[in-house]
Amino acid sequence: MGETVSSEAIVAGVRKVGVTLVAQEEYLTSLDQQMGDGDLGITLSKIGGALVEFADSTPVDGDLGKWLGKAGMAANKAGSSSFGTLLATALMRGGKVVSGKSELTPEDLAAMFAAADAGVQERGKAQLGDKTVVDALHPAAEAFAAAISAGESLAAAGQAALAAARAGRDRVTPLRSKIGRASWVGERTEGKVDAGCEALVVMLEAVV
Amino acid sequence: MGETVSSEAIVAGVRKVGVTLVAQEEYLTSLDQQMGDGDLGITLSKIGGALVEFADSTPVDGDLGKWLGKAGMAANKAGSSSFGTLLATALMRGGKVVSGKSELTPEDLAAMFAAADAGVQERGKAQLGDKTVVDALHPAAEAFAAAISAGESLAAAGQAALAAARAGRDRVTPLRSKIGRASWVGERTEGKVDAGCEALVVMLEAVV
Amino acid sequence: MKKILNQPADFVPEMLDGLIKAHPDQLAYTEDIHCIVRADSPVQGKVALATGGGSGHLPVFLGYVGKGMLDGCAVGDVFASPSADQMLAVTKRIDGGKGVVYIYGNYGGDVMNFDMAAEMASFDDIEVKTVLVKDDVASAPPAEAGRRRGVAGMVFAFKCAGAKADQGGSIDEVAAAAEKALANTRTMGVALSPCTVPRAGKPTFTIGEDEMEIGMGIHGEPGMKREKLQTADEITERMMDAILADLQPNPGDSLAVMVNGLGATPPEELYIIYRKAHDLLAQRGIGVHRAYVGEYATSMEMAGASITLMKVDPELAALLDYPAQTPFFIQL
């Protein structure tokens, strides 16, 4: 199918994620306060602001890959908590696989999603089931790729990814966190939603 | 008139003051918290305990003056806030004027009262009207002496002293504190009873 | 505010026991643990310095006992004066034959007891001179400066007089150094929350969630005014304005600046205050000779801060810069 995504649409998507992160600051902070250090909303709001500024001020100049990589670096400078760093890593790794392109095919998007997923796992060293964003991100990337392979529309693939992220988030909610700050909270994390998973869901909701 | 006060009665009186000070800790602390540092009750409770212990363990040995002086030193060791130090000074100065005696006449008691008053003024350098214990102590000492001179009974003289102390306390309540910690509270002391005056009233009530 | 303690009555002696156990090479005591002295006291041939006052202000008072600062300290219960007796014991133990200078805050109980101690020391032929610290501009107007209370500024007096004594100064010179330091020193503070005296068990005062007390003393004595909480810059400007109006330094003068935390206020916030103080001085063409930012005179777990300024001429600057070493204060 000939569906493609323009530079403008990618820039708009990144901007939208940024706006959403700023808007959700309090909500995400309150989640992180329950089993972390309460900085997630702050970090992501700073990153959101930086992404908006970056999207508004940096032209794509025909290379979406480079542009996404730079967006990742701007994100890392703005907020470098665990999640913030993983988000930056995802942007940089996602950008790498579309280097030189000025518009993206659905397959490009699926490859980006997969690279982001791999990058996050490499950087954070979390396993599936550790109750981190990986538990939402990995199934979301897989669902997206599967939908694209099956020839579904981008919109449908996005919905599949979102549904998979939500399901992944809910699957690990009863579990105990095994990595990061939440792991120190021990059994008291059981039954509480992982803030990173929820943050991913919030971001996907903004763009699909 | 032949009314005299025995060593035992003096010891019992000091002991009674001690017991009262311990019992009134919270009340006096709450008064001092309103315009001081809130330690008056604590200090006087420690001094009270020390006086009880002193009275229970130290024989008069024929010299009430010396005994009162030592009681003053014990008091100073137990609690040395402004009021505590003035109380110790009062005991030491009061003791000095009855040095060598083993029982006291009404005139002795009046002289002791006057010496205590003078000692407190010398040590603390407060003027009448500064809104300190002096404003209750000085009229009380004067009223006591006047009653004794007029040939009234000890009980009546004690009541006169207590009434004068209460009147002195009430007279300065509307005023602004001019010395000590309360002076730093400034206009906010106006209308509040001086904790030191009230402490003197409480002690007198215990023995008259 | 919750406290970590055993029996309230044991608060001070247990604290002192811990202190002596932690710093056995630096600190010792007479028969009474409330009488803290330098481990090597008496230092023969040196004028000795003593202070005293209630507990709950660490490092004030005993925290400044050590080389180049104080020789001894009489320690009272929390916020309560020590007794004349204890002051006398310290005096006797630290006298190295050249007399003792008392430097302490202008509080009724302390004044009365140190006066008694000085009288008693004279029977032992120990010469005593007294220097009262009255640096808190918020506690009385300039015309009644004699009524002001002593707060963080006493540290500058300890430092300068201690240096003078270590350099071999006479008792008059040491007392004069303290007086000179204090004549050039002013402090003002603001409190955001109260503290709890262990034996009282409840806060010394109450204050609204959005209020601050301008000019509060270090025992929770109310200050000049209660106001709505302001920004760090506004608070700093308030304190600096009051101090500078009183101290009246000239452009070109050099100041020592102390930003002191009262207890619960974190160092981060103290540096935010310092920044503004520094900028305000720079705007007036006044230089900073030395900056002290941290906890120097506290009120248990009270939140708030004070600013102390000392105008330094070359003599005071040299005394301030002289080395000192105590368990709480080290300067190379």
Next chain:
Amino acid sequence: MKKILNQPADFVPEMLDGLIKAHPDQLAYTEDIHCIVRADSPVQGKVALATGGGSGHLPVFLGYVGKGMLDGCAVGDVFASPSADQMLAVTKRIDGGKGVVYIYGNYGGDVMNFDMAAEMASFDDIEVKTVLVKDDVASAPPAEAGRRRGVAGMVFAFKCAGAKADQGGSIDEVAAAAEKALANTRTMGVALSPCTVPRAGKPTFTIGEDEMEIGMGIHGEPGMKREKLQTADEITERMMDAILADLQPNPGDSLAVMVNGLGATPPEELYIIYRKAHDLLAQRGIGVHRAYVGEYATSMEMAGASITLMKVDPELAALLDYPAQTPFFIQL
């Protein structure tokens, strides 16, 4: 808890501005004020030490930048990791040709960013070694010690590695000194009240008036258990038991002891804790080589305290005793 600040977003940069203004002879920064370095860096021919982490823990982290300790520090927002970029800038500025040792706490964001910085530094031919601090026994059982978080024990690692570097040690020797210090170091803390991150505006957690959290982390991460508030002696015994069970010193061993206040707990209470810790060690025939009582690693205005023990052999003892001088830590 009320705070003295201007705009929450300016909290850290203004704090750093004040810090640099207060200590211009000791501290400097790269183009970014969040990259704090020794004023005399790079020290040529010396292995450089870098750390980094969130703000709100003073003196940790940047407070240990100075002679005999660290060369540089990447400073994050309150409780937030600095970026890889900032760590790289610090690394480049402090490298004196003998490489850089990173010593920092085991927190996700910090680990990921320092790893990125180390990768980037290798492109500039700067050798980097990393030592992770994982001293908090309350954060994971011994079998999962690799998951433990880094708290006040990092100060002993800074001190020992800093001394080794100052003495001319190679990058491997400096990293080994840090590893050895940490292998012998354990910490545990208890919190009595929460703290407020300026941008969040509300406390990181809530806790009852009669409760304490055993084993709480320095960002307010919950600990092992929430319990009724106990006496100072009981609390101390709890912490000491947990640490000693993990560290397993023998009678005759010598320990460095740090009693660290988390922010609002006054020094008086820390000495009451120290007293009991000292007595418990004495009962086991264990000596104290050196005692540190004060605020070394804080959580803004959190009330509570931690105890850190380090088993010292002659080598660690000598490194610990070596002089150091930073704006927050001086040892002669």
